[in-house]
Amino acid sequence: MPRGSLPRARRKTGIKQLTVSRPELLANGSDAEFRTLVHGLLAFAARLEGVRNGFAALLGLTGIQYTILISIGHLQRDGEVTVGAVAAHLYLSGAFVTIETGKLLRLGLITKVQDLKDRRRVCLRVTSSGRALLSDLVPVQTPVNDVLFDFLSAEQFRVSSMMIDRIVECGDHALSLLDYLSKDSRETKVKGRRGR
Numbered sequence: 001m002p003r004g005s006l007p008r009a010r011r012k013t014g015i016k017q018l019t020v021s022r023p024e025l026l027a028n029g030s031d032a033e034f035r036t037l038v039h040g041l042l043a044f045a046a047r048l049e050g051v052r053n054g055f056a057a058l059l060g061l062t063g064i065q066y067t068i069l070i071s072i073g074h075l076q077r078d079g080e081v082t083v084g085a086v087a088a089h090l091y092l093s094g095a096f097v098t099i100e101t102g103k104l105l106r107l108g109l110i111t112k113v114q115d116l117k118d119r120r121r122v123c124l125r126v127t128s129s130g131r132a133l134l135s136d137l138v139p140v141q142t143p144v145n146d147v148l149f150d151f152l153s154a155e156q157f158r159v160s161s162m163m164i165d166r167i168v169e170c171g172d173h174a175l176s177l178l179d180y181l182s183k184d185s186r187e188t189k190v191k192g193r194r195g196r
Helices: 032-058 063-078 083-090 095-107 128-148 154-194
Strands: 109-112 121-126
Touching: 032 063, 032 128, 063 083, 063 095, 063 121, 063 128, 083 121, 095 109, 095 128, 121 128
Parallel strands: none
Antiparallel strands: 109 121
16 A cells, blocks of 8 residues: 555654554453564564574575475375365465466476376375475474474463364455455445545
8 A cells, every 4th residue: 555545643752643443352441462463473483484484494495485395295194185175274275386386397396197086186196205205304494493382381272273264254344345455445445536
């Protein structure tokens, strides 16, 4: 959104208006704790992505290639793995996963085999080269992940794991709302200019 496209809410003492209105997110009528949480989550997300990209670099892959490769490896323990299953597991589009799995296929890290029961489906499997690559990472991956999530107790880990689908769903809804409100704001401004 271009600079100056939103009304300014600043005064000499700083931003006055609340950035949330749900009582559950306010402490004594203030959104300060909410802002601290958001900024902390952003900081953690950057570090999480940094660790993911670091793991990937050790394997000569991009971050998303590493994530898809290890996801296929874990999902294939429970049976056949399709592009749709990987997309749902990682909250990505099927088209995007198709593109990235094509790259992993060319690297010889996965195979794509047509499903004999349903020829429209393609099943993915990690090759022996892919498994060896992931195994080589374990001596670095395990201690780094232990430190990265050292702040969680067993109970907190279970609760966080149960909440993650809802967290992502709320993120999707928030992005859709932002897109809708942004379009509405732009359309209102265009109509206002035409009326002058």
